[in-house]
Amino acid sequence: MARKTTVTPRDKEVAKRLHSIGKQVAEEIKKGEPPNVKMPVRSLSNIHFNEKKEQLELGNAMSKRSFMNVAHSRKFMQTMLVTNWVCKELVEEGITTSLRDMYYALKRTIPGTKENTVEEQGESDPIVVDIETMLDVLREELHLNADVRGRVVGNVVIKDRGDTVDWSKLGSGGWSIPSNVENVEIKKVDAEYILLIEKNAAFERLHEDRFWESEKCVLMTSQGQAARGIRRLANRLSVDHKIPLYIFTDGDAYGWYIYSVIKWGSMNLAHVSDRLGTPNAKFIGLTMTDIDHYDLGDYTIKAKDLDIKRAKELKNYPWFQDPEWQKEIDKMIKGQRKAELEALSSKGLRFITETYLPEKIGKKDFLP
Amino acid sequence: MARKTTVTPRDKEVAKRLHSIGKQVAEEIKKGEPPNVKMPVRSLSNIHFNEKKEQLELGNAMSKRSFMNVAHSRKFMQTMLVTNWVCKELVEEGITTSLRDMYYALKRTIPGTKENTVEEQGESDPIVVDIETMLDVLREELHLNADVRGRVVGNVVIKDRGDTVDWSKLGSGGWSIPSNVENVEIKKVDAEYILLIEKNAAFERLHEDRFWESEKCVLMTSQGQAARGIRRLANRLSVDHKIPLYIFTDGDAYGWYIYSVIKWGSMNLAHVSDRLGTPNAKFIGLTMTDIDHYDLGDYTIKAKDLDIKRAKELKNYPWFQDPEWQKEIDKMIKGQRKAELEALSSKGLRFITETYLPEKIGKKDFLP
Numbered sequence: 001m002a003r004k005t006t007v008t009p010r011d012k013e014v015a016k017r018l019h020s021i022g023k024q025v026a027e028e029i030k031k032g033e034p035p036n037v038k039m040p041v042r043s044l045s046n047i048h049f050n051e052k053k054e055q056l057e058l059g060n061a062m063s064k065r066s067f068m069n070v071a072h073s074r075k076f077m078q079t080m081l082v083t084n085w086v087c088k089e090l091v092e093e094g095i096t097t098s099l100r101d102m103y104y105a106l107k108r109t110i111p112g113t114k115e116n117t118v119e120e121q122g123e124s125d126p127i128v129v130d131i132e133t134m135l136d137v138l139r140e141e142l143h144l145n146a147d148v149r150g151r152v153v154g155n156v157v158i159k160d161r162g163d164t165v166d167w168s169k170l171g172s173g174g175w176s177i178p179s180n181v182e183n184v185e186i187k188k189v190d191a192e193y194i195l196l197i198e199k200n201a202a203f204e205r206l207h208e209d210r211f212w213e214s215e216k217c218v219l220m221t222s223q224g225q226a227a228r229g230i231r232r233l234a235n236r237l238s239v240d241h242k243i244p245l246y247i248f249t250d251g252d253a254y255g256w257y258i259y260s261v262i263k264w265g266s267m268n269l270a271h272v273s274d275r276l277g278t279p280n281a282k283f284i285g286l287t288m289t290d291i292d293h294y295d296l297g298d299y300t301i302k303a304k305d306l307d308i309k310r311a312k313e314l315k316n317y318p319w320f321q322d323p324e325w326q327k328e329i330d331k332m333i334k335g336q337r338k339a340e341l342e343a344l345s346s347k348g349l350r351f352i353t354e355t356y357l358p359e360k361i362g363k364k365d366f367l368p
Numbered sequence: 369m370a371r372k373t374t375v376t377p378r379d380k381e382v383a384k385r386l387h388s389i390g391k392q393v394a395e396e397i398k399k400g401e402p403p404n405v406k407m408p409v410r411s412l413s414n415i416h417f418n419e420k421k422e423q424l425e426l427g428n429a430m431s432k433r434s435f436m437n438v439a440h441s442r443k444f445m446q447t448m449l450v451t452n453w454v455c456k457e458l459v460e461e462g463i464t465t466s467l468r469d470m471y472y473a474l475k476r477t478i479p480g481t482k483e484n485t486v487e488e489q490g491e492s493d494p495i496v497v498d499i500e501t502m503l504d505v506l507r508e509e510l511h512l513n514a515d516v517r518g519r520v521v522g523n524v525v526i527k528d529r530g531d532t533v534d535w536s537k538l539g540s541g542g543w544s545i546p547s548n549v550e551n552v553e554i555k556k557v558d559a560e561y562i563l564l565i566e567k568n569a570a571f572e573r574l575h576e577d578r579f580w581e582s583e584k585c586v587l588m589t590s591q592g593q594a595a596r597g598i599r600r601l602a603n604r605l606s607v608d609h610k611i612p613l614y615i616f617t618d619g620d621a622y623g624w625y626i627y628s629v630i631k632w633g634s635m636n637l638a639h640v641s642d643r644l645g646t647p648n649a650k651f652i653g654l655t656m657t658d659i660d661h662y663d664l665g666d667y668t669i670k671a672k673d674l675d676i677k678r679a680k681e682l683k684n685y686p687w688f689q690d691p692e693w694q695k696e697i698d699k700m701i702k703g704q705r706k707a708e709l710e711a712l713s714s715k716g717l718r719f720i721t722e723t724y725l726p727e728k729i730g731k732k733d734f735l736p
Contacts, residue, residue, distance in 0.1 A: 089717060096576050098569035101713035104667055148568050151544040160539025171528025176519040176544040179572065200516050201466035208464050299472055345469035349457060
């Protein structure tokens with residue numbers, strides 16, 4: 001027999017907000033008015049960079065989805081369907097699932113018609129983002145999980161689903177960062193900074209040297225672009241517990257983009273930058289200056305056209321306008337070279353643990 | 369200061385084997401003979417399916433790599449270079465790294481020449497497989513890690529790097545399966561079977577319902593094709609501790625291939641099937657019969673040409689000749705349909721926990 005999962009106070013609040021959509025629509029119907037839902041516009045025209053908060057966010061433009069507008073009615077129906085299902089089957093039941101499972105659970109032929117509720121997942125996924133935006137809740141708070149990736153170790157004790165987990169006592173594996181970290185209670189943190197590494201190999205090397213212990217830090221790896229769970233966990237540790245967050249990626253446009261999303265948020269998810277972004281994050285490396293300073297020139301890779309194109313795009317983003325970043329990007333475009341984290345291994349396998357990271361952190365040699 | 373990592377008795381044994389290559393070559397040189405190394409042939413012609421052991425393995429054909437043969441001498445040099453480096457820098461130092469880092473660490477211009485030791489990673493990677501095959505050691509025992517993926521929960525207690533980790537007390541996250549599980553000591557196992565799931569979403573659903581607790585099992589997810597660490601961990605739990613291993617994937621050729629690699633081994637790694645393969649593994653689903661039995665027809669996906677092509681290939685492999693598998697594959701080819709695990713969510717989000725898995729396991733309804 002499956003355990004009855006728990007419903008938290010936050011679940012009750014989220015359920016209340018979901019109900020509010022239904023209530024408003026029911027009232028409109030009772031009054032004989034055309035039912036509709038309103039939501040912030042998420043297209044590029046309504047996304048801007050808030051310089052003060054240092055994050056991407058949505059503007060004030062709103063759109064209306066009306067049942068009586070034939071161009072909207074199918075989407076309106078789907079909005080009601082998803083809102084009701086998420087409320088009744090997930091949030092009020094304390095059950096979590098994925099977007100793909102939701103699509104299968106919702107797909108059926110509407111009785112008496114040949115019309116399907118949803119034909120493909122591409123129809124149900126955006127409705128979840130609509131609800132996220134309308135109600136100012138995270139997708140994870142709707143009990144819909146994103147992909148998982150990434151692991152963490154360090155002097156941190158958490159409480160999660162009744163278990164007390166000490167991230168410093170997990171052997172070589174580390175704690176698997178789940179999709180949803182909303183209910184993870186951070187009980188004790190004894191760390192001077194968080195080091196979030198793009199690549200698992202560097203994470204494993206540092207973990208083997210117990211870098212997190214000697215340097216008193218939290219080590220995380222995103223294994224590529226950071227999943228939502230990692231971004232949210234980094235935000236909670238860094239913002240709520242006031243611990244600096246340093247990002248360590250390859251020295252190329254893709255690495256910078258990983259940094260950019262962790263720090264400032266992303267255009268797709270501009271409506272949740274305040275919870276997924278960490279504006280105080282700093283870029284520790286690998287920088288173009290590192291390549292000269294640590295004599296890594298022989299270990300760089302010729303940049304492809306796409307690398308240069310992407311670098312030029314980033315150079316124009318409002319959030320990369322700091323002169324230090326402009327200089328960094330120009331240097332890459334001019335030199336036509338990029339460098340991977342692994343290039344540091346040319347100096348010896350413990351170079352990263354014993355020299356590179358302690359030096360950079362000691363001198364506070366970061367990009368903003 | 370980085371912690372001095374430990375050197376295990378197995379490290380000493382592996383170092384001895386690595387030294388033996390150098391010793392043999394040194395003796396040949398002293399005797400004025402052309403130095404060479406011998407290794408089993410790894411091409412298709414020397415790979416066969418051992419019906420009795422139920423695993424892919426290498427035959428007896430051997431090849432010789434000779435320094436005096438101009439077609440071999442570069443590769444011979446690289447074999448010596450990698451063997452020496454792995455022995456001195458990794459195994460004897462107790463340091464672990466990745467293939468990519470190794471490539472960077474080895475790359476340099478040979479003094480007095482314009483020749484580089486290695487030009488690209490494609491040159492150094494195969495040498496590691498050569499050494500694996502020659503010395504009958506795992507790549508992980510050479511301290512070279514593969515990609516990591518996957519997590520595990522259940523009533524198991526392990527000891528790893530001095531930490532005691534209880535897989536039943538890790539909250540929602542679970543234990544991150546590392547690349548190298550050779551030094552993980554399995555201290556206590558209280559499980560009737562291991563359920564290895566292709567998709568993380570199903571793993572998270574089952575974990576949320578604490579399926580591993582109510583059903584007394586170990587839950588693992590591979591998140592796609594199983595990484596070496598997962599295959600080795602499944603092998604150690606299932607073979608050494610005599611616990612049945614059930615594999616749960618999508619009902620399609622890709623899912624069957626995941627199963628096939630976990631059970632019988634893979635052609636690429638035929639030389640290590642005995643440690644990475646688990647011949648007793650059973651396929652729990654999703655099967656073509658499940659689609660009819662659980663009325664999932666509306667939730668299947670039309671198979672593409674590539675799906676059918678791949679299914680026909682698998683049908684011809686010696687290890688898929690069991691009549692039950694032949695029937696299963698024929699059914700898919702005839703019906704031109706495939707099904708994802710998530711299709712079960714059309715029956716309700718707890719259907720998998722409360723109905724599907726208990727029924728299939730209760731009736732021992734597996735494919736061999």
